[in-house]
Amino acid sequence: MIEHREAVLLNGPLDIARFRNPIPKPEAITSSICLPLIAPSQSGATDNPVGVLSVHRLAPNKKFTLDELELLSGLGTQSAVALQNARLYLQLRRRYDQLQNIIEISRNLTVTLDLDAV
Secondary structure, three states: OOOOOOOEEEEOOOOHHHOOOOOOOHHHOOEEEEEEEEEOOOOOOOOEEEEEEEEEEOOOOOOOOHHHHHHHHHHHHHHHHHHHHHHHHHHHHHHHHHHHHHHHHHHHHHHHOOOOOO
């Protein structure tokens, strides 16, 4: 699914071989939507997959509709953007901390520099 970057709507009995240790058990699932969480790229490169959203319905004789798939796709896109923003914020914060350390080291070196020795 992530390779093809497409959502999947599954109605009816699920193929148990496709899932590893699913919760709930596949035989209890009557309908399922799985979609990739893909954050749009800022640099024009390929979009970045950040995860997968899987929603299962256990109610007998109740199946997901295309409208529900569309709604979850929209939520998935928003979730992917939020996850990507959180990652970018953490990267930025790490870089900021590194630069603060470099500034502090530079200040200490400048203060302790013996100009007569230079």
